[in-house]
Amino acid sequence: MTPEQYEADIAFLLLRAGSAGTVTCRPDRWTGMSSNALVSLAYGGEQKAMPWDRDDYAACVRTVRRLPRHRRTPTVMEGLRKARAAYLENSRRRAA
Secondary structure: OOHHHHHHHHHHHHHHHHHHOOOOOOOOOOOOHHHHHHHHHHOOOOOOOOOOOHHHHHHHHHHHHHOOHHHOOHHHHHHHHHHHHHHHHHHHHHHO
């Protein structure tokens, strides 16, 4: 890891920590269980939660956009695709 990547990780994690401790339903939110699961995936953990609705999925997208570029790996992008599929499936179930 380069010094720049290390600094980008620290900046992202500090920003995330400052936002993750709050509960909000604002339209621009980027925290929550499913987006936390993507952060976990980006740093070598597991994706243990999926989005329930469009707002949850949007928070996932915002989180991935804010990740340092070197953390937007194929694994993370696949996790985002899985998150989208879960959100769409939940939407179909609620509509039925």
